[in-house]
Amino acid sequence: MVQGKTDTQISVLVADDHAMVLEMIELFLSSLPELTVQTAQSLDEALELIKREGSFDITLLDLHMPGMNGVEGLTRAIKANNGHPVAILTGNPTQRNVDDILKAGAAGIVLKTTHMRTLANAIRFMAAGEQYVPHELTVDRSPAHLAAETPLSEKETLVLSYLVEGLPNREIAEALGLAEPTIKMHVRSICGKLGVKNRTQAVIKAKDLGIV
Incomplete structure (x- = not known):
C-alpha cells in the first residue's frame, strides 16, 4: 500500500x-x-x-x-x-x-x-x-472483417461507433485527433453508403444491418 x-x-x-x-x-x-x-x-x-x-x-x-x-x-x-x-x-x-x-x-x-x-x-x-x-477498440477493425460485414471503411466504422453514442462532430474529432470538417465528410460518406439522409437514420440502419 x-x-x-x-x-x-x-x-x-x-x-x-x-x-x-x-x-x-x-x-x-x-x-x-x-x-x-x-x-x-x-x-x-x-x-x-x-x-x-x-x-x-x-x-x-x-x-x-x-x-x-x-x-x-x-x-x-x-x-x-x-x-x-x-x-x-x-x-x-x-x-x-x-x-x-x-x-x-x-x-x-x-x-x-x-x-x-x-x-x-x-x-x-x-x-x-x-x-x-x-x-472504439471493441470494434473489429481488421480489413477482412470490414469487407465482409459492412460497406463502410475502417475509419467510417470508427466514426459510426461514436455516432451511436450520440456524440457531436466536435467531440468525435477530439476523440480521434481529426479536424471537425473531416468528421463531417465521414458522416456524409456513411449516410451515402447506407442510403440514408442523416446521422440518426444512419445509426438505425447500421443497427439493423448489425454493423454496430
Whole structure:
C-alpha cells in the first residue's frame, strides 16, 4: 500500500515519457480528493517507485516509453505491483496491440485522446477490479472483417461507433485527433453508403444491418 494515502483514496501511478501529457494528467487527477497521484517518466522509474512506496491501486503505463519493450514491460509492472491493476496508456493501438495488451493481463487500455473526466472514471472502474476498454477498440477493425460485414471503411466504422453514442462532430474529432470538417465528410460518406439522409437514420440502419 502506498504511503501517505487514506483507506478511502485510490493511489495512482502514471508513467509517461511525454512531459506535457504527464503534467496534464497529474494536474487533473491531483485535483480530485479521492485520488493520490505519483508520476514517472520511464518503466524503470515506475518500478522503483513501486518498490519504494509499495503497490499502487492502479498504475497507468505509456506503451511506448523507455523500458517497456511492448507487453514485456506491462508483465513486469503487474508482477511488481503485487497483482494490483496495471493499464496501458497509448495513442492509436493496432488490433494486434490491443489483443496482446489484454492477453498479457492489463486492467485496460486508456487512449491519450480520452477526456480527463472519462480518464478519472476509467481509473475508478479499473481500481474496482473491472477491465476498461474504450468502445472504439471493441470494434473489429481488421480489413477482412470490414469487407465482409459492412460497406463502410475502417475509419467510417470508427466514426459510426461514436455516432451511436450520440456524440457531436466536435467531440468525435477530439476523440480521434481529426479536424471537425473531416468528421463531417465521414458522416456524409456513411449516410451515402447506407442510403440514408442523416446521422440518426444512419445509426438505425447500421443497427439493423448489425454493423454496430
